[in-house]
Amino acid sequence: MPSPPLAKLRILLGVSGGIAAYKAAELVRRLRDAGAVVRVVLTANAARFVTPLTFQALSGQPVRSGLWDESAEAALGHIELARWAQRILVAPASANTLARLAHGMADDLLATVCLASTAPLAIAPAMNLRMWAHAATQANVETLRSRGVAILGPADGPMAEPESGPGRLLEPERIVAALAALHGPKPLAGRRVLVSAGPTCEDIDPVRFIGNRSSGRMGFAIARAAVEQGATVHLVAGPVHLPTPAGVAREDVRSARAMRDAVMRQIPQCDIFIAAAAVGDYRPTEIAAHKLKKSGKALVLELTENPDIVAQVAALKKRPFVAGFAAETQNVEKHARTKLVRKGLDLIAANRVGNGVGFDADDNELTLIWPGGEEHLPRADKLQLAHALLARIGALRAKSAKRRR
Ligand code: C5P
Numbered sequence: 514m515p516s517p518p519l520a521k522l523r524i525l526l527g528v529s530g531g532i533a534a535y536k537a538a539e540l541v542r543r544l545r546d547a548g549a550v551v552r553v554v555l556t557a558n559a560a561r562f563v564t565p566l567t568f569q570a571l572s573g574q575p576v577r578s579g580l581w582d583e584s585a586e587a588a589l590g591h592i593e594l595a596r597w598a599q600r601i602l603v604a605p606a607s608a609n610t611l612a613r614l615a616h617g618m619a620d621d622l623l624a625t626v627c628l629a630s631t632a633p634l635a636i637a638p639a640m641n642l643r644m645w646a647h648a649a650t651q652a653n654v655e656t657l658r659s660r661g662v663a664i665l666g667p668a669d670g671p672m673a674e675p676e677s678g679p680g681r682l683l684e685p686e687r688i689v690a691a692l693a694a695l696h697g698p699k700p701l702a703g704r705r706v707l708v709s710a711g712p713t714c715e716d717i718d719p720v721r722f723i724g725n726r727s728s729g730r731m732g733f734a735i736a737r738a739a740v741e742q743g744a745t746v747h748l749v750a751g752p753v754h755l756p757t758p759a760g761v762a763r764e765d766v767r768s769a770r771a772m773r774d775a776v777m778r779q780i781p782q783c784d785i786f787i788a789a790a791a792v793g794d795y796r797p798t799e800i801a802a803h804k805l806k807k808s809g810k811a812l813v814l815e816l817t818e819n820p821d822i823v824a825q826v827a828a829l830k831k832r833p834f835v836a837g838f839a840a841e842t843q844n845v846e847k848h849a850r851t852k853l854v855r856k857g858l859d860l861i862a863a864n865r866v867g868n869g870v871g872f873d874a875d876d877n878e879l880t881l882i883w884p885g886g887e888e889h890l891p892r893a894d895k896l897q898l899a900h901a902l903l904a905r906i907g908a909l910r911a912k913s914a915k916r917r918r
Contacts, residue, residue: 517548518693524549525598525632527623528568529610530558532673533639533682538563540604540685541571547689552597554578554623556610580622591622595629602692603627604665605639605682608650614662615653635663635695637688642678658759665691679756687894691741694900699743700907706739707783707833708732709776709822711751713769715796717814718805725791729753731838731877731895732789736761738899739785747783749775751790769793769819776822785834785906788823795819827857834910836860836902842867849882859883860909862902881905 524544528537537559544551553568555578565576577585577594589597603610603623610623614636619625627634636657644650645667658664666683683691710732714722729750736748737758748763749772757763766772769792780786795816805812823837837858839849842865849863860883878892881902890901 517546519544519689519696520548522549522696523597523599524551524692525594525601525626525630526551526553526572527556527601527603527606527610527627528553528559528563529556529603529605529607529623530562531605531607531639532562533605534559534562536682536685537604538567538571540688541568543685543689544602544692545572547693550574552577552594554594554626556607556621556623558607558609577622580625591625592629595626595632598626598630598632600692600696601627601630601632601634602637602688603634604637604688606636608638608640608644608647611636611638611650611653611657615656633661633663633695635665635692637665637683638667638680639682640667640680642672642676642680645680646678663691663695664759687896690894690896694738694741694896697741701739701903702743704744704785705783706736706744706746706785706787707749707776707779708736708739708746708787709749709751709772709790709792710736711753711755712791713751713772713793713819714767715769715793715819716767716800717797718801718803720804723793723795723797724752725793727751727753727791727840729755729790730875731899732787733758734895734899735787735789735902738896738903742900742903744785747779749779749790751792769796769822773820773822773825776826780826780829780833781831783833785910786823786826786832786836787902787906788826788835788837790822791840792822793819821856823858824856827859834859834906836862836906839863840866846880846882849880853882853884860906883909 541551551572552574553572553576560578569576613624619628668681668683669679670681671677711729712725712727714724716722733755736746739746740760746761748761764775766775798815798817827835835858839852839861841848845863845865849861853861863880876892877895879890881888890898
């Protein structure tokens with residue numbers, strides 16, 4: 514039996530105030546299922562939402578809250594607690610706790626332990642969507658990120674109040690998966706990965722464009738998974754509404770030609786190129802200088818073919834490992850195989866789009882095809898699929914390195 518992903522890892526779970534605090538109870542259970550030893554520290558506000566007793570029962574360990582509890586300090590002082598922790602996870606992190614941590618405050622037990630510990634810190638924010646979007650919160654998140662803190666989430670969706678948007682606590686199982694990935698092996702350490710993601714937009718006039726339904730989520734998940742596996746990652750993204758995964762260098766582009774130029778600039782510095790972008794095949798031959806007016810007649814637009822970025826990279830003499838995607842609505846694998854050969858790729862990830870999976874969904878299902886083999890990855894979270902895709906790329910690169918020796 515393989516050991517669980519967080520086997521014997523001593524995790525200090527900091528729970529701060531907010532309605533999502535109840536989900537931290539489930540999180541304790543899942544962390545323990547993953548093998549971790551969990552001690553919980555509550556902020557005063559969190560203790561108003563869930564009682565310390567709940568966490569004590571679930572963690573099997575004493576729960577701490579105040580900095581001034583003499584008997585608790587005598588048993589395990591806050592500095593020992595900071596030393597005990599091999600990882601600190603703050604979930605949920607309220608806007609207030611995020612701000613306190615970003616500014617190095619030590620005004621309660623949790624903040625003090627975070628300051629006194631050298632353990633890697635991961636934070637799963639949860640708050641009202643406007644509090645999350647506020648420039649002050651975003652600046653605090655950036656400060657924490659730049660210090661190497663892993664920011665897990667938040668997720669997008671309905672809130673306790675009748676509104677919906679980013680600010681929800683990531684589901685406990687996804688928090689555990691993210692921690693496991695951070696803690697796990699780093700097979701891509703020292704490797705440089707370039708990812709293209711999202712759609713491209715080809716302008717017709719100053720207000721209209723030709724685009725497509727790619728959300729960029731698969732490419733962003735690949736970028737994040739590559740960082741989690743230890744790679745240095747550069748992400749070239751078309752116009753999408755997605756936050757940059759922690760540790761990823763992101764470059765935003767709009768058109769296929771701008772994406773080609775950005776990719777080509779990075780290619781000499783990269784070991785693996787994964788083309789997950791849905792690049793527009795055509796662009797208007799001319800971009801109208803002013804907004805086109807209705808004329809009462811049919812409008813004929815002349816389109817010019819765009820460069821095929823992934824094929825151009827694959828045709829280079831000195832080139833990285835090249836993986837592409839084939840999003841198809843029918844005969845998925847047949848079309849993918851043809852593309853693998855025509856574009857000269859090392860691997861292609863084929864997926865069906867248009868039936869609830871693929872574009873704009875959290876889940877996907879892929880068939881990886883390479884010269885000499887294939888692997889089906891059943892429907893799963895895009896981040897999980899991204900890890901599996903990178904594992905396959907790692908195995909193929911190792912095999913070809915062996916052949917070259
Ligand atoms: O030909 P098709 O667009 O289906 O090929 C999909 C694959 O090729 C994807 O990996 C996509 O990123 C890449 N591609 C590209 N440049 C294009 C068109 C597609 O890199 N102009």
